[in-house]
Amino acid sequence: MDYSILQHYWWFLLSLLGGLLVFLLFVQGGQSLIYTLGRKEDDLRQLIGSLGRKWELTFTTLVTFGAAFFASFPLFYTISFSGAYWVWMLILFSFVIQAVSYEFISKQGNFLGKGTYKTFLFLNGLLGPILLGTAVSTLFFGAQFQYDPINLTDTVNPTFSHWEGAFFGIEAIWLTPFNVILGAAIFFLSRTLGALYIINNLQSDNIRRSARRQVLSNAVFFLVAFLTYLVNLLFLHPVWKFDNGIINTAAGTYFDNLLAAPWTLATLLVGVLGVLYGIYKGALTKSLNGIWYAGIGTVLTVLSLLFIAGVDGTVYYRSLSTPSSSLTIFNSSSSHFTLTAMSIVSLFIPFVLAYIWYVWRKMDRK
Amino acid sequence: MEQSVIDWSRAQFALTAMYHWLFVPLTLGLGFIMAIMETLYLKTKNAKWKKTAKFWMKIFGINFAVGVATGIILEFEFGTNWSKYSWFVGDIFGAPLAIEGIFAFFMEATFIAVMFFGWNKVSKGFHLASTWLTVGGATLSAVWILVANAWMQHPVGMGEFNVDLVRTELNDFWAVISPVAIMKFFHTVISSWMLGAAVVIGIASWYMLKNREKTFALDSIKIASVVGVTGIVISIITGDITGNQVAKTQPMKLAAMEGLYDGANGVGLVGIGILNHDKTYNDGKDPYLFDISVPKMLSFLATRDINGYVPGINDIIKGGYTTQEGNIAVPVEEKIARGKEASEQLRLYKTATNEEDKETAKAFFKANSKYFGYSFFNSAADTIPPVSLVFYSFRIMVCLGLLFLILFVVVIYYIGKNKFTAARWLQKTCLWAIPFAYIASQAGWIVAEVGRQPWAIQDILPVQAAVTNINASSVILTFFIFLLLFTTLLIAEIKIILKAIQTGPVESVEDEQY
Incomplete structure (x- = not known):
């Protein structure tokens, strides 16, 4: 199959995985609500019990997202993970402390005490979405790096990529306010989704009532942050592209990218409407199904936004210090052979999704 | 390249990998044992097997959580700390990691939830299938990460070097699943059965010593000892084949394992030995202060001919000898x-x-x-791995493996003769043997990984050309954060497991589960 189609196919799969990941951050959102919704011991027990049955799906999706990025676009994995060292490390730490907490929190002799594991869950719920959102925003707003493979021929001091400055990724916070705005948007979205999930998954009327209030308040913050980000991204923030090897830093807007691939525009619209409808159902009606509308809406919205970040040679990771080092899906992908092999593997993904769906339908049956 | 960055990056990878490997072999070994127990429950309809399986599942779950926590770091550490490696071989190395995620992790994550929370929600048959799929998922994830590791030992399946991008590229996917990879999988996974068996037998022996839960303990020991013996016997066979492969693909590693500086025909295998630490490459000194060798054994292991030629470190460096493939070795x-x-x-x-x-x-x-x-x-001389660490680790692994074989056979014998309950010395031995199973398992990885040094990928990329160019202080800081965090988690896990053991098997696991 044509190399360019495979590169787009993998960019699409990563965008889809990214969408699923953001949806599944409802686990983190729920964790950030444990002090709010779980004041009573019994409520806390129910909350942790419910979230504790799903956390591994989010965790696994994150790991698979990282590994799939490595396999399909190794240049990004190489440059970003080593350069933005501290951002990725903080993300990893926040997930390490989560991974043990659900298992350990209720166990006797758990060494650190129940309160510590509760704090761990809260910290993961707070830091995970904010840091992931901030990091993902750099796909649009860039970072300060350069690379040159020729430096691997320096036999004494071989290098490959170079990251400007001494903050190793933390500078994403102040390079542009928009990185943090997306971080905040993802955080409040995760809380909104977390509350919607709780409404759907828990039987307690008490918790449901409080959760509905949380849907409303968090959705307001989410919408303010997200719409600010979205308007800036689609209409004000210039797209970068390579034209015959020369970087063009004024190649239209991301809205042009949406128009160029109309299905992305449709997906985005349906997605945003889905999220809004889900919020409405959760906050203002007695419905239990808000999570499905908002969840699927989230997947579609993120899918479409991530896809236009890299479609058709758009720079998806811009170098602010050396623009010619910027990454597109064409200059950063695995070889034609590897992408082909991986694409064959990817045909099994629907099967994986099917058994997950089947199993959880069985498990969530009341 | 700043040496301290290389050293700290290696230290951090070693730390995180070794911590991860404290938990994974128990997942693989114990998982297999408890799945057999649940199968017996369905076959015999005897509730005692449910109780037995559930107890071990509880231990499995506690251990699994830390395995997951320590594993996520490894998945990303190739990028954060070994970025030149990630670029140079990412086209090949990334695929197994992604496949591991897509196939294995989701399988584990989905079915482990059924295993723990589904007793009353799904049928018995579906539950049993889920238990096996959890273990299968764990084993499948081992397949892919071991394929990746085997590729670092024996890189194959590459096409022409891409001079424009300066990287190696894949041109044969199936070649990557090489005989080396297949042996590595069987040796690593099945030796984990030994560890799982040692833990089960050790804990069950504690109950015997305390006169508690004797039926449960004896049932557990019966299953585990058979799994343990099977595991060790297969590990000996796969270990032998691996040794033979190493002789061909990584002769320097084999020479380091044996402390062999000057090769010859009909070389003996050092059974017990103490290395001369003053020995350096090509100084003519005797490498051993003391050694007892099995005559001609190394030649047989390496070449399948008791008079075959095995090159030593000096020979590999000087070159000029004929390799097993019939080529003249290049200096x-x-x-x-x-x-x-x-x-x-x-x-x-x-x-x-x-x-x-x-x-x-x-x-x-x-x-x-x-x-x-x-x-x-x-x-x-820079291409020689740290000889003494590899030499002693190899002997520790082999000796402990053989001792466990004897121990498990004795246990089976005593159980068969109905004498186990009275043999308190044997129960104590089993209990105190637990840490040695971990030492054997870790020693095996030290042989594999330190024996490959200074290469990150054998003959393709040395560690100094693989590491991320970052300031040493960042790596030192993350090293100590990991050390503190993982040590804390290890202490917590041990305390929780000890408490669970004290409580003993109960009818319902959900009692404590949120």
Whole structure:
């Protein structure tokens, strides 16, 4: 199959995985609500019990997202993970402390005490979405790096990529306010989704009532942050592209990218409407199904936004210090052979999704 | 390249990998044992097997959580700390990791939830299937990460070096699942059964010593000892085949495992030995202060001929001997010179402005490209791994493996003769043997990984050319954060497991589960 189609196919799969990941951050959102919704011991027990049955799906999706990025676009994995060292490390730490907490929190002799594991869950719920959102925003707003493979021929001091400055990724916070705005948007979205999930998954009327209030308040913050980000991204923030090897830093807007691939525009619209409808159902009606509308809406919205970040040679990771080092899906992908092999593997993904769906339908049956 | 960055990055990877490997072999071994127990429950309909399986599942769950926590770091550490590696071989190395995620992790994550929370929600048959799929998922994830590791030991399946991008590229997916990878999988996973068995037998022996839960304990020991013996016997066979493969693919590692400096025909295998620590490459001193060897055994292991030739460290460096494939070994100094030539030609290719110069440089590069990785060395002696660590680790692994075989056989014998309950000395031995199973398992990985040094990928990329160029202080800081965090988690896990053991098997696991 044509190399360019495979590169787009993998960019699409990563965008889809990214969408699923953001949806599944409802686990983190729920964790950030444990002090709010779980004041009573019994409520806390129910909350942790419910979230504790799903956390591994989010965790696994994150790991698979990282590994799939490595396999399909190794240049990004190489440059970003080593350069933005501290951002990725903080993300990893926040997930390490989560991974043990659900298992350990209720166990006797758990060494650190129940309160510590509760704090761990809260910290993961707070830091995970904010840091992931901030990091993902750099796909649009860039970072300060350069690379040159020729430096691997320096036999004494071989290098490959170079990251400007001494903050190793933390500078994403102040390079542009928009990185943090997306971080905040993802955080409040995760809380909104977390509350919607709780409404759907828990039987307690008490918790449901409080959760509905949380849907409303968090959705307001989410919408303010997200719409600010979205308007800036689609209409004000210039797209970068390579034209015959020369970087063009004024190649239209991301809205042009949406128009160029109309299905992305449709997906985005349906997605945003889905999220809004889900919020409405959760906050203002007695419905239990808000999570499905908002969840699927989230997947579609993120899918479409991530896809236009890299479609058709758009720079998806811009170098602010050396623009010619910027990454597109064409200059950063695995070889034609590897992408082909991986694409064959990817045909099994629907099967994986099917058994997950089947199993959880069985498990969530009341 | 700053040496401290290389050292700390290696230390951090070793720390995180070794911590991860404290938990994974128990997942693999105990998982297999408890799945057998649940199968017996369905077959016999005897509730005692449900109780037994559930107790071990509880231990499995506690251990699994820390395994997951320590595993996520490894998945990303190739990028954060070994970024040049990620670029140089990412086209090949990334695929197994992604496949591991897609196939194995979701399988584990989905079915482990059924295993723990589904007792009353799904049928018995579906639950049993979920238990096996959880263990299968864990084992499947081991397949892919071990394929990736085997590729670092024996890189295959590559096409022509991509001179434009300066990286190796995949051209044969199935070649990556090489005989080396297959042996590595069986040796690593099945030796984990030994560890799982040792833990089950040890804990069950504690109950015997305390006169508690005797039926449960004896049932557990019966299953585990058979799994343990099976595991060790298969590990001995796969270990032997692996040794033979190492002789062909990584002769330097084999020489380090044996402390063999001067090769010969009909070489003996050092059974017990103490190395002479003053010994350096090519100084003519005796490598051992003391040794007892099995005559001709190493030659047989390496070549399947008791008089076969096994090269030592000096021979590998000097070259000139005939390899098992029938080639004349190239001296390391020559490899370094040709590697530097390849590197220079690659640089010329990348900087050339006209097509003719490019083509010439490319042709010269291709002639020497297989030694490109050697360009990063200045002296042949730099290609020798730390001999004593590899030598002693190998002996610890083999000796402990054999001792466990004897222990498990004795346990089976005593159980068969109905004497186990009275044999308190044997129960105590089993209990105190638990940590040694971990030592054996870790020692095996030290042989595999330290024996490969100074290469990150054998003959392709040394560690100094693989590491991320970052300031040492960042790596030192993350090293200590990991050390503190993982040690805390380890203490917590041990305390929780001890408490669970004290409580003993109960009818319902959900009692404590949120």
